Every structure is written in structure tokens, then in C-alpha cells.
Amino acid sequence: MYAFDVERPTSVADAVAALGKEEAQALGGGQTLIPTLKQRLAMPSVLVSLTGIAEIQGVCKDDDGRVCIGGGTKHAVVAKEAAAHYPALAELASHIGDPAVRNRGTIGGSLANNDPSACYPAAALGSGATIVTNTREIAADDYFQGMFTTALDEGEIITEVKFPVPEKAKYMKFEQPASRFALVGVFVAKYADGVRVAVTGASNDGVFRWSEAEAALSKDFSAGALDGLSVPGDGMISDLHGSGDYRAHLVAVMTKRAVAAAH
Incomplete structure (x- = not known):
């Protein structure tokens, strides 16, 4: 070092x-x-x-009903304090890494790093969250720009993340057992105006929305609505843990499981 x-x-x-x-x-x-x-x-x-900055820590709800989480809030705190407001998000946080990671790692750090296999990017994108920094607010759809790449400028700090609360939601993760990162993770969230599906761990471009699944589930929010749908293996991560085709297969499997569990 x-x-x-x-x-x-x-x-x-x-x-x-x-x-x-x-x-x-x-x-x-x-x-x-x-x-x-x-x-x-x-x-x-x-x-x-950034660990000593109290103003960017904690979980609350704003006047619009969104769950607002300070960028410096640890995973373990999210797991505990968001449970009453956004259970799917709290459950996701409770399964990140191990206890040591959950008691040190922060939501802002995870989103700023944007690891292609991290869990929080799927939650933020799947929820249509807003990433708040010291200078501006960035919609999740504009924030994630590829593997380890975000819309953050040099020196910009994530101070808060605002999550609209869906009618139903679930995150399903197929873990890489050694690291507990997602080999494939899928976050499904049903809102009044439609369904969002965000996938992490699979693509060489990092977290992404599966638009075909969103369209199908917005018409019929059931696992059966996904029958016959798949993502191509091209562009998927291929490594010693699994090929691109294997990850593409897992995307469909985990999405169906997430929808079934959301009910």
C-alpha cells in the first residue's frame, strides 16, 4: 500500500x-x-x-412518500430502518456481503463505485430512484453509464438516495458463494404506472433495465407473463463462474422468481 x-x-x-x-x-x-x-x-x-458526516446518514420518508437514505448510511442500518417502509430494499441490504461488510459499507459508496455485480444499483434503477449529490439530483436512468462508470463529476459526493415506494417489489440474487456478489441479481418493482425490472451481475455494461420484461409484466404481473422471453448471451459477462449464455438464462429465471415472490 x-x-x-x-x-x-x-x-x-x-x-x-x-x-x-x-x-x-x-x-x-x-x-x-x-x-x-x-x-x-x-x-x-x-x-x-466521509464516515464522520452525520448529515448524510440515516433513513427517513419525505413528504412525497419516498424512502430517503443518506449516502453515508451503512448497509446494516438500511436493512433495519428501511424494513417498515420498503421491505424489498431492506431485505436486499441485509444480504449484501457478510456482517463485517454490512457494518462498514455504505449505500453511497456502492452506488459511486457502480460495481457491475453490486446489489444497490439494481435497487436504484429498478425503483426509479433519484441520486442526490452536493450539487444536483440525478435520475437513476441517467446515473448509471456502464461498468464502474456513473454520471458523477470529479469531487461530487452522493448525499442522499430517494426511493419511490412501489406497490410490490422483490430482489432475487443468485450469489457467487465466495464473494456474495450477484452472479445475477434482478430487482422487480410494480408501480401504478408500470413495472420496472433491473438486472445486475450479468452485463458487461453493468446494471440495465430489461424492457421486454417490463412491458410484459406491466400488462400481466405474473411469472407466466415472462414465458418465452429471454435476453441474448452476447454482451453478458463470461468468466470462470459462468458463461454469458448461462447468465442470460439466469436473468429470466431470477426475474420469474422475483415476480412470484413479490406476490
């Missing part, structure tokens, strides 16, 4: 100022960044820890 300084701001304004320094990098729960540093794959001169 390379030598670096650590700053621990207690406000968003101070964090933004610290991130303006040369080669500064934000540090959330560190569940991805710290292993990256250990492998010497990143060389920031300054780490700006």
Missing part, C-alpha cells in the same frame, strides 16, 4: 473542499477502495473519509 494522508471532515462542505486537493479520493466504507489500495491499483495522496 502506498503512503497517503487521511482527512476526516464533519460536513459535506468540508469534504468537498478536501476533495479539491490534488489526487484526493473519497472514502466511504472502504469495502472496495481499501482492497484496491492494498493491491496498489490506486495511488491517492489524500483519502477523504
Whole structure:
């Protein structure tokens, strides 16, 4: 690991100022960044820890009925405090990694990193969430821009994520057993104006919406409505854990399971 300084701001304004320094990098729960540093794959001169900023932590509901989660909120807190408001989201958070990861990792850190196999991107995209930063609000449909790529600008911090609460929702994940990342994960959410289906773990382009499934389920919210539908294996991740065709098959299987469980 390379030598670096650590700053621990207690406000968003101070964090933004610290991130303006040369080669500064934000540090959330560190569940991805710290292993990256250990492998010497990143060389920031300054780490700006966001864990001491109280204003970006916690779970609440706003006047529009959305579940609002501070960007610095840990997975374990989401699992506990969102359960009464958005059970599918809370259940998703409760199965991220292991207890050590859930008690250190944050929702903002996960969304900022946008790992192609992470769970929260599927929840955000599947819910049509709004990602709030220190400067603006970004719709989930515009936020995710490819593997490890987002709409965030340099030095921009996720301060909150606003989730519209659906009528029914479920997340189903086929785990890679060693890492507990999603080999394929599907988040299905039924709203009054239609159904959203977001898939993580499968595509080389990261999280994506399965529009064909959305159209079918918006007409008939049942697992049977998906019969005969599939995604192509081309463009899917192919590695030692599974081929692209295998992942494509899992997308259909996990979507059906999510719909059935949502009932």
C-alpha cells in the first residue's frame, strides 16, 4: 500500500473542499477502495473519509412518500430502518456481503463505485430512484453509464438516495458463494404506472433495465407473463463462474422468481 494522508471532515462542505486537493479520493466504507489500495491499483495522496458526516446518514420518508437514505448510511442500518417502509430494499441490504461488510459499507459508496455485480444499483434503477449529490439530483436512468462508470463529476459526493415506494417489489440474487456478489441479481418493482425490472451481475455494461420484461409484466404481473422471453448471451459477462449464455438464462429465471415472490 502506498503512503497517503487521511482527512476526516464533519460536513459535506468540508469534504468537498478536501476533495479539491490534488489526487484526493473519497472514502466511504472502504469495502472496495481499501482492497484496491492494498493491491496498489490506486495511488491517492489524500483519502477523504466521509464516515464522520452525520448529515448524510440515516433513513427517513419525505413528504412525497419516498424512502430517503443518506449516502453515508451503512448497509446494516438500511436493512433495519428501511424494513417498515420498503421491505424489498431492506431485505436486499441485509444480504449484501457478510456482517463485517454490512457494518462498514455504505449505500453511497456502492452506488459511486457502480460495481457491475453490486446489489444497490439494481435497487436504484429498478425503483426509479433519484441520486442526490452536493450539487444536483440525478435520475437513476441517467446515473448509471456502464461498468464502474456513473454520471458523477470529479469531487461530487452522493448525499442522499430517494426511493419511490412501489406497490410490490422483490430482489432475487443468485450469489457467487465466495464473494456474495450477484452472479445475477434482478430487482422487480410494480408501480401504478408500470413495472420496472433491473438486472445486475450479468452485463458487461453493468446494471440495465430489461424492457421486454417490463412491458410484459406491466400488462400481466405474473411469472407466466415472462414465458418465452429471454435476453441474448452476447454482451453478458463470461468468466470462470459462468458463461454469458448461462447468465442470460439466469436473468429470466431470477426475474420469474422475483415476480412470484413479490406476490
